[in-house]
Amino acid sequence: MRVFNFSAGPATMPLEVLERAQSELTDWRGSGMSVMEMSHRSGEFVSIAAQAERRMRDLLSVPDDYAVLFLQGGATGQFSAVPLNLASPGAPAAYLNTGSWSAKAVAEGRKYVDVRVLADEKESNYSTVPEQGSLEVPADAAYLHYTMNETIGGVEFPYVPDAGEVPVVTDASSTILSRPLDVSRFGVIYAGAQKNLGPAGICVVVVRRDLLDRARPEVPAALDWKAMADADSMLNTPPTLAWYLVGLVLEWVEQQGGVAEMARRNQAKADLLYGAIEASDFYSNPVQPAARSWMNVPFLVPDSALEKPFVAAAAEAGLSGLAGHRSVGGMRASIYNAMPIEGVQALVDFMTDFEQQNG
Incomplete structure (x- = not known):
């Protein structure tokens, strides 16, 4: 799978x-x-x-x-x-x-x-x-x-x-x-x-x-x-x-419809993930809104001690590669062209569950 x-x-x-x-x-x-x-x-x-x-x-x-x-x-x-x-x-x-x-x-x-x-x-x-x-x-x-x-x-x-x-x-x-x-x-x-x-x-x-x-x-x-x-x-x-x-x-x-269709999908994925982060008191994004990437979305939890449990639980749920870069920590979701919006929705759902269990 x-x-x-x-x-x-x-x-x-x-x-x-x-x-x-x-x-x-x-x-x-x-x-x-x-x-x-x-x-x-x-x-x-x-x-x-x-x-x-x-x-x-x-x-x-x-x-x-x-x-x-x-x-x-x-x-x-x-x-x-x-x-x-x-x-x-x-x-x-x-x-x-x-x-x-x-x-x-x-x-x-x-x-x-x-x-x-x-x-x-x-x-x-x-x-x-x-x-x-x-x-x-x-x-x-x-x-x-x-x-x-x-x-x-x-x-x-x-x-x-x-x-x-x-x-x-x-x-x-x-x-x-x-x-x-x-x-x-x-x-x-x-x-x-x-x-x-x-x-x-x-x-x-x-x-x-x-x-x-x-x-x-x-x-x-x-x-x-x-x-x-x-x-x-x-x-x-x-x-x-x-x-x-x-x-x-x-x-x-x-x-799939060319680069214009990729842009439509990528905007929708970014809006979904950033929207979930902004609506939460648990997660945060360190980048100023005008400079936020469509492709790579870093996010933080209130306590860095929760980072490893988040990544481990996400992996068990079939969500891989979410650890932030070793130089900055936190988490990072890369949502390139090939990532379907279903994957981003699955991540958002997991984030909601994790917040409820650890908030």
Whole structure:
């Protein structure tokens, strides 16, 4: 019996996708072999890769002047790839720090560029994002980098920062495909797959083509966007199984009604869970309402001694992955695209019962 998996990543995937992959595992569409066994240069796999790219372009309305890359190294690899592909050594680059993942991007960026942190939300204990319109991005910055959604803190930007002519770069790992996105507002969008796109092991990068000529000569080939774009993301052997599974997830999103339908469902799930927290005197959410994430909902109980009993009892009830990140404690429910509203309702019902027994 499958549980409702609220893990932040690797995260739950659509059951239909898993069953489709299971049915094709040993023999992909009459080829006599698994996708895991195919040459990445074969006609069969080239068609799998092309369909995944087409669906990504269609779902996000990616303009033709953007390349779509399927790479290894996860979003963490892109913390290095961004400065190496967009800035000369020591050049200024602007960053926003709203939590753990943006802090990691800042630390990695400092190895390669002159990082200028334009906003640091430390004073709010990373429960906010900068006020819209408050940023002054230096005109000489190579780019502006921000993390669209902080999975650990449950903080999300409700807007796209305006950087003028400076390219905007975002880590969209936990929000991609959760709602419509105007790709033309960005120079680069990158996303680790293990939340809304598929399994761990692959990262999607959407980059404006006029930025591909900025790469430093010393950028490692595996991180070189232009080299990868020229090679259709197959400069080396790609993670073929993960790429195939991303393609199946993209097909599933299409069949469900696309990104607009995902947004409708995600708003409903977030409203249900936040509504239950707000209506309770027992649970609380530490994030300011304007910056609350649709995808990752942290919540606290009045006594930290109740956290482990909550997580244990929830697991017994078929609700998995609810422990908060080790750095912040509490609980956290990740409600990505593949989490049905029935799972969120089951969580809310459990929370009500737990409060009655321990309030």
